[in-house]
Amino acid sequence: MPKVKVKRKSTLIDMTAMSDVTVLLLTFFMLTSTFIQKEPVQVATPSSVSEIKIPEVNVVQILVAPNGKVFLSMDKQDDRVAILERVGAQYGISFTNEELKKFKLINSFGVPIKNMKQYLALETPKQDELINEGLKKNSRGIGIPVDTTETSTNELRTWIREARLLKRDDLALAIKADAKTPYPDIKLVMSTLQGIDENRYNLITSLKTIKD
Amino acid sequence: MAEVQEKDKGGKKKGKQKKMHIHVDFTPMVDMNMLLICFFMLATSMSKPQTMEIVMPAKETKTVVEPTKVADDRAVTVLLDGEDKLYYYEGDPSKTDPDYKDYNTLKETSYDAEGLRAYLIGRNKKVVEELREFKNARDNIQNQTQNLQKQLSSLNEKAVELITKNKKDGIDAALKGKLDTIAIDAYKKGEGSLMDGYKKYVNEIKKSSDESPIIVLKASDFSTYENLINVLDEMQICGISTYAVVNITLQDLFLIENYKTKGAAAQGGAPK
Numbered sequence: 001m002p003k004v005k006v007k008r009k010s011t012l013i014d015m016t017a018m019s020d021v022t023v024l025l026l027t028f029f030m031l032t033s034t035f036i037q038k039e040p041v042q043v044a045t046p047s048s049v050s051e052i053k054i055p056e057v058n059v060v061q062i063l064v065a066p067n068g069k070v071f072l073s074m075d076k077q078d079d080r081v082a083i084l085e086r087v088g089a090q091y092g093i094s095f096t097n098e099e100l101k102k103f104k105l106i107n108s109f110g111v112p113i114k115n116m117k118q119y120l121a122l123e124t125p126k127q128d129e130l131i132n133e134g135l136k137k138n139s140r141g142i143g144i145p146v147d148t149t150e151t152s153t154n155e156l157r158t159w160i161r162e163a164r165l166l167k168r169d170d171l172a173l174a175i176k177a178d179a180k181t182p183y184p185d186i187k188l189v190m191s192t193l194q195g196i197d198e199n200r201y202n203l204i205t206s207l208k209t210i211k212d
Numbered sequence: 213m214a215e216v217q218e219k220d221k222g223g224k225k226k227g228k229q230k231k232m233h234i235h236v237d238f239t240p241m242v243d244m245n246m247l248l249i250c251f252f253m254l255a256t257s258m259s260k261p262q263t264m265e266i267v268m269p270a271k272e273t274k275t276v277v278e279p280t281k282v283a284d285d286r287a288v289t290v291l292l293d294g295e296d297k298l299y300y301y302e303g304d305p306s307k308t309d310p311d312y313k314d315y316n317t318l319k320e321t322s323y324d325a326e327g328l329r330a331y332l333i334g335r336n337k338k339v340v341e342e343l344r345e346f347k348n349a350r351d352n353i354q355n356q357t358q359n360l361q362k363q364l365s366s367l368n369e370k371a372v373e374l375i376t377k378n379k380k381d382g383i384d385a386a387l388k389g390k391l392d393t394i395a396i397d398a399y400k401k402g403e404g405s406l407m408d409g410y411k412k413y414v415n416e417i418k419k420s421s422d423e424s425p426i427i428v429l430k431a432s433d434f435s436t437y438e439n440l441i442n443v444l445d446e447m448q449i450c451g452i453s454t455y456a457v458v459n460i461t462l463q464d465l466f467l468i469e470n471y472k473t474k475g476a477a478a479q480g481g482a483p484k
Contacts (some may be wrong), residue, residue: 015238
């Protein structure tokens, strides 16, 4: 029997094409992506059939945790700092440049204004820890104070009013709340907004289709 | 990682340049790209969140409350209670008292399609039908415009082809780009103003009927945010233009209590 010569085939696969594809995909993702903003609490928004998209810029978002704690987030860093200064002035607190710089980087915040200095002095991991602990214990040191009054104890009122004064007409308000939030907590936020004549705002929901 | 393979044919033909086969191994590159893609896929949010717009009534103390010119038989009060319970009664309690004695004044319903939605669609038949007709017509037109759009773009391509043929020296990229932007611009402008027009028309339809119900939403302290959103959703589905979220009153709570106890609470007399 004659020997069959087995031809040795190279196992090298040309990866150039594959590389091309991945680079294209990567470019696509890099260009289309907007990063998920870090939020102090994960909320599951209720679903709705409404298909309106939220405006992209100049949105002040009021985040309501399932236990009623209120957090605020604003999208423009400079506005955020300007509003902090204005709110600080209302309560007779002035912030150093160092503190303002730190505040600039915090996307979402929720501490009473009297604790803000302490909060800003902490490192970022410590800040997160403080928020998480506070949420678990339902402590008073966490969340922007909201109440039924129309005085300075209602700090959410001050924040929103100052934001409105700064941005005038190009400011949209949005409420993002967990589906399981009890209605009284939402009512508190809504009536606070009502108290400063903010009668038009968005409720953030996720999409669902009509079931017939 | 680049391999340079030299193939030497024993130097039979002298003077000919040696062929260099440069083969770069792209596997690590692909690995790295895959990792990056994974990162971007996980760290990004592709879709913007949906919202629903809500307009709350202005504060009562600040505005003079106009006596509403609403016929009493158009008003429906919806009560949201805990444990996903939903009730409604007809009539406006600020004008005429509902029958507190009879626990059947309050009707229990649900968040399902057969519950509140069926009732409201029944009350708002005219508007709902008009809305449905409008939507069908709109979809029809949109399909037609899309077809036209396709035809237009193919015509556009043909035009570019012709031009390039005439020019013979390759595609005039600038011209092609310009033609494309014009087409896209025209399309976008058309659609944008179209959407606004549609929205206005929908609102007109919603307001046209003078029989469609006017809803007063009252949420008790036991209800959740989800309940509220669900009911607001029903308003949108049923094409109701006039509704308001107001505070729940003691009378309403009494009605719920009375319904739950099947009239036992009414023995003590109506609440004041």
